Amino acid sequence: ETGVTQTPRHLVMGMTNKKSLKCEQHLGHNAMYWYKQSAKKPLELMFVYNFKEQTENNSVPSRFSPECPNSSHLFLHLHTLQPEDSALYLCASSRGLAGGQETQYFGPGTRLLVL
Amino acid sequence: AQTVTQSQPEMSVQEAETVTLSCTYDTSESDYYLFWYKQPPSRQMILVIRQEAYKQQNATENRFSVNFQKAAKSFSLKISDSQLGDAAMYFCARSQGNLIFGKGTKLSVKP
Numbered sequence: 001e002t003g004v005t006q007t008p009r010h011l012v013m014g015m016t017n018k019k020s021l022k023c024e025q026h027l028g029h030n031a032m033y034w035y036k037q038s039a040k041k042p043l044e045l046m047f048v049y050n051f052k053e054q055t056e057n058n059s060v061p062s063r064f065s066p067e068c069p070n071s072s073h074l075f076l077h078l079h080t081l082q083p084e085d086s087a088l089y090l091c092a093s094s095r096g097l098a099g100g101q102e103t104q105y106f107g108p109g110t111r112l113l114v115l
Numbered sequence: 116a117q118t119v120t121q122s123q124p125e126m127s128v129q130e131a132e133t134v135t136l137s138c139t140y141d142t143s144e145s146d147y148y149l150f151w152y153k154q155p156p157s158r159q160m161i162l163v164i165r166q167e168a169y170k171q172q173n174a175t176e177n178r179f180s181v182n183f184q185k186a187a188k189s190f191s192l193k194i195s196d197s198q199l200g201d202a203a204m205y206f207c208a209r210s211q212g213n214l215i216f217g218k219g220t221k222l223s224v225k226p
Binding site: 040041042043045048056088090092097100101103104105106107108109 | 119147148150152157158159160161162165167206210211212213214215216217218219
């Protein structure tokens, strides 16, 4: 699958590090999303961007900082993370928001481990 | 909080047999969308099937079909003629703006 790509696929970082996750979609979509997937928990929506504008911040701690320079790219900047932030971070995109009827297409995820 | 419940953490099916994964949800809206997503061990989540709540006809997609019971707020997924490649986590999701996911059902397929 090459529609939505994410790098890196795996990341190990210390609590004092700063790192960034990158997502790129090649589908011509206008909306992009960050999700957190932890074991035995439902996917948690973190941020939503539509036409580069943030439309949703789901009470995410400020140590996670998203950036959407254009409709094709989405970043998640990480700093001073906690061990409980270890999870799979998934990026997704859709044609638009359209009241939720649009199908979301997911990337393969970045497996993050915070030591 | 409005939730999506998948009551079966794990399911197992024999190859070529049929299996049904259950999903119930909570909503006060009359118009919404329902989805089943599949996440194989490689982790890329893909759409299996979707249903518009205003449509009474159950969606089908090849070997995958749903049993949508709007009054009961139930949206089960039936997989017919199960194949080894069907082994994955299956997530039910409801949309009213944003997607609300269930915790998932891990499906194993026995040869």
